[in-house]
Amino acid sequence: MIRSNSTVLTLCLGFVAVLGTLAGLLSPFGLKPVSATVCGVLIAAGLSLAANRVRYASLETVAGAFLGAFAGGLLGLLFTLVLNQAVLLRGPTLEFFRLGIPLFGVLLGLLAGISKSGRIRFDLAGVTGISAATSTLKLLDTSVLIDGRIADVAEAGFLEGRLVIPQFVLHELQLVADSADSAKRNRGRRGLDVIQRLQKMPGVDLEVPATDFPSIREVDLKLIEFAKQQGAKIVTNDFNLNKVAQVQGVEVLNINELANSLKPVVLPGEVMRVFILKEGKEHNQGVAYLDDGTMVVVDNARRLISKTIDITVTSVLQTTAGKMIFGRYDERLQPTGSEHRSGAASAG
Numbered sequence: 001m002i003r004s005n006s007t008v009l010t011l012c013l014g015f016v017a018v019l020g021t022l023a024g025l026l027s028p029f030g031l032k033p034v035s036a037t038v039c040g041v042l043i044a045a046g047l048s049l050a051a052n053r054v055r056y057a058s059l060e061t062v063a064g065a066f067l068g069a070f071a072g073g074l075l076g077l078l079f080t081l082v083l084n085q086a087v088l089l090r091g092p093t094l095e096f097f098r099l100g101i102p103l104f105g106v107l108l109g110l111l112a113g114i115s116k117s118g119r120i121r122f123d124l125a126g127v128t129g130i131s132a133a134t135s136t137l138k139l140l141d142t143s144v145l146i147d148g149r150i151a152d153v154a155e156a157g158f159l160e161g162r163l164v165i166p167q168f169v170l171h172e173l174q175l176v177a178d179s180a181d182s183a184k185r186n187r188g189r190r191g192l193d194v195i196q197r198l199q200k201m202p203g204v205d206l207e208v209p210a211t212d213f214p215s216i217r218e219v220d221l222k223l224i225e226f227a228k229q230q231g232a233k234i235v236t237n238d239f240n241l242n243k244v245a246q247v248q249g250v251e252v253l254n255i256n257e258l259a260n261s262l263k264p265v266v267l268p269g270e271v272m273r274v275f276i277l278k279e280g281k282e283h284n285q286g287v288a289y290l291d292d293g294t295m296v297v298v299d300n301a302r303r304l305i306s307k308t309i310d311i312t313v314t315s316v317l318q319t320t321a322g323k324m325i326f327g328r329y330d331e332r333l334q335p336t337g338s339e340h341r342s343g344a345a346s347a348g
Contacts, residue, residue, distance in 0.1 A: 012048040015107050019044035019100055028096035040096075047104050072109020076102035136161045137232035138253065141223055142172050144236050145191035149255055154204050162205045163235075165195060166226055168212055172219050224250055263292050263323055266313050272327070275308045276301050286329070300329040 023040025024033045031039060080098045138161055144150050145165070153159050173195075177188025198206050213222045220241045227234050233251040236242060245252045266272065274288035279302045286301030298311050311327035318324075 011107065015048055015103060016041055016044040018103060019047075022096060022099055026092040026096045026099075028093040030093075040100075043100075048107070068109035068112045070109065072105035072107070072112070073102050074105070075109070076105025079105070137164050137227075137230050138162070139223055139227055139232050139234045140165050140169070141234060141236040141238060141241060142169055142176070142191065142219065143238040143241070144255055145169075145173060145194050146176070146187045147237050147255060148190060148194050149259070150235060151194050151197045151201075153255070153258070154198060155201060157203065159204075162207060163198065164207050164209065164230075164232065166212075166223065167208060167210045168219055168222050170195075170208060220244065224248055227251075259292070260318075260323060263290075263294055266316055266325055268313050268315055270313045271310055272296075272313060273308060273310050274298065274327075276304045276306065279305060290325075294323050294325060296325045296327060298327045298329055304329065 020037050020041035023043075024037035027033055027036045029036070029039070079101050138159070140150060140163060150159070154163070173188055173191045175188070176184050177192055179185045179188060195206075198204050211226060213225050216222045216225060220238070221244075223234060223241070224245050226232070227245070227250045228248070233253055234241070234245050235253045235255065236245075237255040242252050242254050274290070274296050276286040276288050276298065278287050279285065280287045280297055284300055284302045286298045286304055288296040288298060290296060296311075298309075299314075301309065301311070309329060312330050313325060313327045315326045316323065317326065
């Protein structure tokens, strides 16, 4: 399911409201109630933005949130003990900080607990929780959503952990879906359909955080920055994004590489049946394609276009674009004309 950020937003707004009210009632810094309230709201808003940096999504687990809030509040209380000894703070100002700092500690700890709750393991009653390895975030980019095969991989149960589609990726996909070009529009809509399909899968944990990087214009660079901050992996089939991310130390899961690794292993000397689709670049070559798109180049098959024949595999070449199979047409593997004629005579 897609988890909204409403929970975290509510927590931050609540913190701003409480701190603003406290400031208005206590009037720290010798300010008038109205000015103190505005000052408290501004301080709370700034602290909320700072605390918001430690999280990437809404509430994860009660345990993580509780432990984080407890630890943050405890640290805040300990810090107020130090403030009690300060000679520069007295009266309402000191009281404001004594109440505000523990509240901020609770908020900061709560968001930190939410963010890191996937690393908690529960071994009570024989139940083992999710380890850090299985909770690794996987960021889906626009190209892999448009491609669509990610949904099949997830449905088959080979994609574990939490899937994340940042809001800026969703926005780019919506722009493609609204394009005036019909081909782009169809691709964008297919990507949105894939998101809905992932959303409905019972075993898939899908999130759409609103995190953005206004100072970065390109979506690919935003995705890399997001992955760096969260220690996540990027799932893509974009060759350029793959290379740039690897250069910057971000792990990449490339769907095209996965597809290539799952193609059937063919060894030289094996016999396979193919349909010759067109002529090859070299003299007397024919070209065929397997069901998975693998190109098969066949010697002595130029005259056999639009026919299904048996060939002998001579070599297999792995390229950056995928796997290529080279084979040779051998008439000895095919039914001969005399065999057909003798069979026809016997039938007569």
